[in-house]
Amino acid sequence: MTSFLQYTIFGIILGAGFAIAATGLVVTYTTAGVFNFAHGAVGMIAAFSYWELVANHHVPAVLALVIILLVGAPIAGALVERVLMRRLHGATAERPIMVTLGLLVILTGVATIVWSPKSQYQLNPIVSGSFRLVSINLQYQQVLTIGIAVALVIGLRFLFSSTRTGVGLRAVVDDPALLAMSGASPDAMSQYGWILGFVMAALAGVLLALTQEQTGISIVAMTLLVVNGYAAAIVGRLKNISVTFIAAIVIGLLEDYIIYYALPHLSQSLNSDITLALPMVFLFIALVMLPSVRLRAVGRLSTVRVPRMPSGKESVLGGAAFLVLAVIASVVLSSVVVRGTNLLNLGGEVMALGIVGLSLVLLTGYSGQVSLCQFSFMGIGAFLMGKVAGGGSLLGLLAAALVCAVLGALVALPTLRLRALYFALATFAFADAVDQGFFQDSRVFGGGINVGRIILPGLSFGGDRSEFLLLSVFFVLVALLVLTIRRSLFGRRLVAMSDSPAAYATVGLNLAATKVAVFAIAAAMAGVAGGLYATVNGTVGSADFGFFSGIIFVLFVTVWSIRTVSGAFLAAVTYVVLTTFWSTGLGLVAGAGIILIGRAASGILGIDRLSTLLPLPWVRRGSAAGGSGTLAGIGTTSIGGEARVAG
C-alpha cells in the first residue's frame, strides 16, 4: 500500500511536469496557431543549461532559474517568433511544421556538440529535505513541482478568461478579424504566445530533469520526456487548458503504474522497449481518439508556383542521361576511397536514399501529407531484406514493399481523417515508437545484420561498381514511376486533394481512399529503398534509420524541393555527404536550411531570387516565395500558416 501511494505521488509529479509542458504547447498553439515540434527540445536545452549553471559553474539554483526562465527562454521565444515564424504567415500549412522540426534538430544538434552524450549529467534537487505524510516520504522538491504546476494552470486560466491580454491572445487564432477590430496586433499576441510557450517548456524541462535524479539527464531522453506533454495537449484538443492538465496527470500516473507494475513481469529487453516507446504510444492513442476533421470550404488559395512537369519523353531522356553519367562515374571513381568507404558505395547509399526522397515527393510534394516516418519503413525494409530468404534476395525486396504497404495503410487508416498537423504528429509518434521500441531492441538489428548483395539469376552484384549501377537503375525507375503517377489521373487527384479537400469531395472523390492509397504506395517505396540501402554495405544497424535522422532527411528534401525528382536526389547527396564528413552537423545544416528557405514552397530549386532566402525582416520578400495569394478584389488575412480569403 505504501509503495502504491509512493508510486502515485511519483506519477503525479511526473504528470505535473508533463502538464507544464503541455499547457505551454497549448498556449503557443492558441495564440500563434503553430504547434511547436521543438517544444521538447527547448525543455531539454533548459535542463542542460540548468545543469551547466548549477552543477558546472556553481551558480545558486535560484539565480540559475531566473537566468533560464526569465531571461534566456523569453528572449529565445521572442527571437524565434520574430525571425523564424513571422515570415511564415501565408505559407503552406506544412511549413510551420517543417520549421519547428528544423528548430528541433538544431537544438538537439547544438546540445550534442556542447554537452557530449558520453558524460554524465547529474542534478541535485533545488530544495533538499523531505517530510513524512501519513506513511510516505515526500521531498520538498516534489511538493514544489506539483505546486508550480497547479499555480501555473490556475494562473493561465485566469489570464485567458479574465484579462484583456488573455482574451486578445485567444482571439488571434479564433478570429483574426475580431482581434484587428479590438486594436491589438496579432503579431504582438503571437509573440506573447511564443514567449510564454518557451518559458513553460523551459520550466517543464528543468522540473522534469530534477525527477531524473538517479539516472541523470540525456539529450534524447529529456527531449522525449517533454513529448509526454504532447499527448496531453492533444487530449485537450490544443485549446482546453484544464482538460490538458488533467490528461497530463493521468498520463503521468499511467506511465508510472505501467513502469512499476506491468513491466517487471515482462522480459528485460521488452521492458526497456516499452518504457521508451510509451510516450509516443500515448500520443498515437490520443490522436486516434480525436474526432475527424470536418470537411469544409476554407476559401484558401495559395499562389504556390509549381515547377513545370517534364513530359514523358523528357523524363525518359533525363533518366537515360542520368544513367550514362552513373556509368561514367562508376568507371572514373571506382577506386576512390573516402573515409574508409569506397565512393561508389556512398553513391549507392545516395541512390537508395534518393528513393526515400521520391516517396516524399509523392506523399508530401504532390498530395500535401507530411510524413515523418519514411525512415521507419526504410528500416523495416532493410530488416526484411536481411531476414527473408537468407538476405540479398529479390524476395526480400518484394517482402519489404508488401509489408511496408500494409503497415503504411494501417498507420494511415486511423489517422488520415485527421487534419494535416495531427497526421504529421501521428507519423512523428509512429516513427519514434518504431525506433525506440523495435529498431533499438538488441534482437532486431543488434550490432548490425548481414544482408549481402543482391543476387539475380546469372548476374552478380558483388562488385561495388555493379551494385552502384543497379541502384542507379532502381532510382531512375522509381523516379520515372513517380513522374508517371503525377501525369496520371491518380497524380491529378493527389494534387487536387491537397489543394482543396472540400472541392475534392464535392466532385465525387473519396478522400480517405486516396490518402490510404498514396500513403501505402509511399511506404512501399521507402521499404524497397531500405532493402536496397541494406545491400550497399552488406550490413545495416539501427543507427541507419534513427528517428532524428528521418526528420533531418525530410527537411533536406523540403529544403531542396519536395516537388521534384532533383530535390529528392540532391537531398540524398547532401545527407550522405554530411553523414560521411560531419555527422554532428547534420541537424544543424538541415535546420538552418529550412529556416533560410522559410516560406519558399518549392525549396531552393524553386527560388529565382536569392534575397528571398535571407531571414532578415527588412529584406523584401520576393515573388517566388510562394504563400498566400491576393486574388483580384479579395482581401486575405492569414494566420498560423493558413491563408484565409475573406469575402
Added chain:
Amino acid sequence: MSPVDDPRLPSELNGGDLPALTVSQVSVSFGGVSALTNVSLVVAPGTVTGLIGPNGAGKTTLFNVISGLQEPDRGAVHFFDIDVTMMKPYRRARLGLARTFQLLELFGTLTAGENVQVGLESTLKWWQWSHLRKALWRTNGSESAPGDPTAVDALAASDPLAMTTPDRLLAEVGLEGMAYEQANAMPTGLARTVELARGLAIGPKLLLLDEPGSGLDEAESQALGTLLVRLASTGMAVLLVEHDMELVMRICDRIHVLDFGHVIATGSPEAIRSDPAVQTAYLGTGSAPGGTR
C-alpha cells in the same frame, strides 16, 4: 459536343414531376446562434431557381447542408427520391449533385484544364491500366493539347461516357484556350468559371452555384445567364445564389428569399420584387432586390 447534350444529363427526368431537390424543415445553429431555421424549399428539374437574401442570411450554410459539408441539426434533404441527409459529400456528388463555392475552392496548383479533368474522370478508377499508360507519354499532366486528337480519343475510348473533354467544357463556359493556365494565377471571375466547368464535368443533375456572378463583368455575366438557362433547358436543376439582382430576376423561374435563416418568401421574380417582406429585409441592409443594377 457541348455538356448540354452530354448523354449523362438527365433529359429523361424532364417530364417527371419529382423535384430534383427537396429541403425539408432544415435547421442549423452554430454555438447557439441559429443560421437556418426550419428551411424548406424545392428545386424542380429543368429550372433555374434563385436563392437570395442579405449577407449572413444563411445561403451558403444551406448549400453546405445540401452538399454534405454541414450536418443539419434537424430536417432532411432529398435528392429526387433519395434521402441524402446523412450521406457523405462524395456520394452525393456521385449521384449527380455538383456545386461551386462562394470563396474559391479550386485545385490551385493544377491547370484550368486539369481542374475540369479531375471532374470528368471522377467516376474512373485510378488503378485501371489505360490511364497509367496514357500518363507515360503525356506532357505536363494536362489533357489534350489543341490539335492532339489522340488524347481525346483515348479518353473517349477508355470510358464511353467521357465524351466531353476539358477543352470542350472550358470552351462551353467561355474559357477557350485557357486549359494551360495554372488555376490560382487566374483572375477571380475566370477562376469562378473554371469552378463552374469543373462542376459541370461530373455531369450533374442538380447544380448549386454560390455567387458565380461576382467578379464577372457585364458581358460575362450576360453569358453566364444564357449558359444557365441553356443548362436548365436540358433538364438540369440549377439553384443559384447571387447578389446580382438583375441577373437573378432575368433568368430565374422561381425565387426563394432567406432572411436570418428563415424563408420569408417564395415565388416568381415579379412576385418577389413586389413582396413587402422582402423589401423590408433588403431595406434593412440597405440594398433592394432588383434595384438600380
